[in-house]
Amino acid sequence: MENNRRNFIKTAAVLGLTGMSNPMDLFAANPELSQKSDIKPVNGKYELPALGYAYQALEPHIDAKTMEIHHTKHHQAYINKLNEALEKEPQLKSMPLETMLRDLRALPDSVRSVVRNHGGGHWNHSFFWTLLKTGTKPSPALTNMLTNSFGTVDNFKKEFEKAGTGLFGSGWVWVINQMGTLKIVTTPNQDNPLMDLAEVKGKPVMGCDVWEHAYYLKYQNKRADYLTAFWNVLNWDQVEANTR
Ligand code: MN3
Numbered sequence: 001m002e003n004n005r006r007n008f009i010k011t012a013a014v015l016g017l018t019g020m021s022n023p024m025d026l027f028a029a030n031p032e033l034s035q036k037s038d039i040k041p042v043n044g045k046y047e048l049p050a051l052g053y054a055y056q057a058l059e060p061h062i063d064a065k066t067m068e069i070h071h072t073k074h075h076q077a078y079i080n081k082l083n084e085a086l087e088k089e090p091q092l093k094s095m096p097l098e099t100m101l102r103d104l105r106a107l108p109d110s111v112r113s114v115v116r117n118h119g120g121g122h123w124n125h126s127f128f129w130t131l132l133k134t135g136t137k138p139s140p141a142l143t144n145m146l147t148n149s150f151g152t153v154d155n156f157k158k159e160f161e162k163a164g165t166g167l168f169g170s171g172w173v174w175v176i177n178q179m180g181t182l183k184i185v186t187t188p189n190q191d192n193p194l195m196d197l198a199e200v201k202g203k204p205v206m207g208c209d210v211w212e213h214a215y216y217l218k219y220q221n222k223r224a225d226y227l228t229a230f231w232n233v234l235n236w237d238q239v240e241a242n243t244r
């Protein structure tokens with residue numbers, strides 16, 4: 001009984017139904033998400049990871065409705081398409097997603113573009129959710145890294161925003177770690193810097209989804225405003241963890 005009640009509260013919070021002022025209290029870090037680099041199917045199917053926070057947790061910077069649709073519709077759709085494609089090549093189900101993305105050229109023609117687009121979508125969103133949290137700031141160590149790479153933290157932000165607004169169409173802005181130096185890169189669609197076909201390759205330490213579905217409800221066509229607001233919800237602690 002007690003367990004059912006707890007599960008209900010948890011589910012209600014995830015669905016954004018409780019209206020609690022601090023939904024983070026209900027959640028510990030989600031181990032599934034922290035293992036993002038080893039995303040694998042469970043019983044033959046990739047699954048939608050829990051966010052680990054409520055949809056309204058990022059208000060007012062990213063609104064609850066956007067988060068809910070982005071997670072349950074967009075992210076889920078990438079997973080569904082990926083699962084569907086892998087039915088054609090079931091031997092790939094034992095391979096971590098990241099391994100497939102790093103070597104797309106080695107995949108059978110029948111699934112390569114689906115793994116690139118929808119497998120990329122699954123990896124990118126699983127990574128993105130872990131980067132969202134209000135109330136953190138760059139530690140002295142991360143500030144040092146950013147200063148060494150971009151002059152100042154403010155300049156880093158400016159360059160990141162410029163890359164995001166300058167990206168034509170749908171895609172992602174990333175920060176990659178190249179042997180201790182951080183670098184800003186962009187990718188189209190659901191590509192990412194892990195992929196063998198990426199123009200600039202590297203390990204992502206952060207990324208921002210600049211598809212319109214990530215911001216349109218609240219910001220409409222104003223991608224620049226979304227990118228400015230993004231700094232309020234960036235989990236700097238996770239960014240630092242990703243540099244290690
Ligand atoms: Mn998206």
